[in-house]
Amino acid sequence: MADLLQSSSIVPSLLLLLHLSIFTVLAVQAKPSPYLSSLFFTDYNKMLETFKIFVYNRDNKNQSDFTSPVKLLFHESLLKSPFLTTNPDEAHLFYLSFPHNTTTTRQISRFINNLRTDLPFWNRTLGADHFHLSCNRTGPESYRNFVELRKNSVQISCFPTIEAMFIPHKDLSLPPLNPPLLAHHEPELMTRTGKLLGYFWGKDSESTVMDELRDNPEFLIESEPSDWNDYAEKLSSSKFCLFLYNGDVFGIGTAFRFGCVPLVITDRPMPDLPFSDVLRWSEMAVFVGIGGGVAELKSALGRACGDRYERMRELGMQASRHFVWNTYPQPYDAFHMVLYQLWLSRHTIRYV
CATH class of the missing domain: 3.40.50.2000 (Glycogen Phosphorylase B;)
Known part of the structure; x- marks a missing residue:
């Protein structure tokens, strides 16, 4: 076999293919990318296949006071999406969909207290695997349940946010609606x-x-x-x-x-x-x-x-x-990218 390799053009051909392969890999790596991670597309596809979200209060027709159109669009898109599950045991994250009359910090605290009393999911992480929409919610943070919500849960805000109402290591913002x-x-x-x-x-x-x-x-x-x-x-x-x-x-x-x-x-x-x-x-x-x-x-x-x-x-x-926000979400659009950020947040830490 060694004699065959030495006496033929196989070795030069193999070397040429190797050089071309290396050049192709380097060219792909050198292509400008807007993404921080080279694994973006791999992770995104994995999200599409596996991400599951459990929604509290899903059947309540009078949902949160959606004064922001982009907030309403995200909420409606999520409720119609294939990411929802009715089995909380398979959920990666839990969506806190507050009832329409839940606007003050005291009402929010009472709502969360009912969750932790009736269901086990909040107490497992003190809300760190939960997320909610809030573009302008403010108020005294003297209620324990509300403090846990602000400290642990992922808040999805409208961009730009109120500075004091955004915690960078966990919170997300919705991109503005396009004209x-x-x-x-x-x-x-x-x-x-x-x-x-x-x-x-x-x-x-x-x-x-x-x-x-x-x-x-x-x-x-x-x-x-x-x-x-x-x-x-x-x-x-x-x-x-x-x-x-x-x-x-x-x-x-x-x-x-x-x-x-x-x-x-x-x-x-x-x-x-x-x-x-x-x-x-x-x-x-x-x-x-x-x-x-x-x-x-x-x-x-x-x-x-x-x-x-x-x-x-x-x-x-x-x-x-x-x-781009679409009435009917499309691959890689704003709705899916917000979900992708939530997917990245699914590994929770319990804060005491």
């Missing part, structure tokens, strides 16, 4: 030679920073576009889309989709970014402190231009499908 009228607009996939360096649209257009940019020909600052076609065109022709973190940030996912790199002006850290434990936010968006004013903003834009800009734009467009 429905842009659903049928196809982004123009072009190199940004752009008419505009930066574009801002929102009710906070009268802020000091926006005021300073208003007369700069490289920026367009407006309270609202003339129509959705106009909005889509401006997103497609702008290199950066500006957002005030403490203002209206609903368009971040849309900016990603149209290849407009978000620049977020913030007055504090942002632990509540949607999918922060899944996506490489620092490589898809630019973050600027509000204290530096326009000078710091322009400096950040300058650093983000060039080769880094095209990479940020590409990663953002790859991740944009995760920010």
Whole structure:
């Protein structure tokens, strides 16, 4: 056999195949990815196959006071999803669906006390394998059951959240609803030679920073576009889309989709970014402190231009499908990504 190998072209062919295989692996690894983990797709598929959620109070027709449309959409999508189980013993997580009249901390505490009295599941982890929706619930935390809820259970909030109401190591945030009228607009996939360096649209257009940019020909600052076609065109022709973190940030996912790199002006850290434990936010968006004013903003834009800009734009467009809310959930959309984050939270720790 050794003589055969030495006297034939098998060895060179095998070496060529080996080199090609190594090159392919390296090429795949080198491809820019918006995900923090290379196992994202493997874990996501495993979630689809195995994740089970038990819902308390499932038959109650008057569910929580869903003042937030995105909160209602998540709730309804979950109740119609294949992830639910009627067998609590096979559930990874438990969904606390509070009745409509459960709004104060005392009422919430009483609701949880009934759960721990009637059923064994809360007491096993003191609520650490439970999750609930809460975008604006505040109040005194003097009730033991409410303290356990806030300390242990996963809270799903609306983005951006109230700073004191978000615990980074466990809580999640819902990405904003995307403008429905842009659903049928196809982004123009072009190199940004752009008419505009930066574009801002929102009710906070009268802020000091926006005021300073208003007369700069490289920026367009407006309270609202003339129509959705106009909005889509401006997103497609702008290199950066500006957002005030403490203002209206609903368009971040849309900016990603149209290849407009978000620049977020913030007055504090942002632990509540949607999918922060899944996506490489620092490589898809630019973050600027509000204290530096326009000078710091322009400096950040300058650093983000060039080769880094095209990479940020590409990663953002790859991740944009995760920010889309559908009436009927689709693979990898916002609903499934929130569930994926819950799936990552299924390994619970008991807090005493």
